[in-house]
Amino acid sequence: MSIRRRIFLVLLIFWTSVGLVAGTVELLYPGASHVKLNMVPVEGLTAFWTAVVAGALPGLIFGALGWGIASLFQVPAKAPARNP
Known part of the structure; x- marks a missing residue:
């Protein structure tokens, strides 16, 4: 699992x-x-689902922000050289 997925x-x-x-x-x-x-x-149950959704929305927002920040600082792997 990548660090971006883990943070999210x-x-x-x-x-x-x-x-x-x-x-x-x-x-x-x-x-x-x-x-x-x-x-x-x-x-x-209305209160239960309202609270769960109200908790999941910041989770999605902050998770996406964490994903983006982690991908800014993650160094991409170099592709191996191809032999002609």
Whole structure:
């Protein structure tokens, strides 16, 4: 696995897990975390999926940024010389 893919996956998994934890807390203990959809507090599975998606979006954005930064600094492998 390349370093770019690893950075992308680590950031995506981290931010998605943050949303997953917030959604799970809202399911188990309603009112313990504040999940809003269009500025209206939501409960149940709506709150769970809202929190997961709200965590996955920054994961995709920061993962793509990390991928791009890593590819800027990664040295491409030289192709072997071909014999004519």
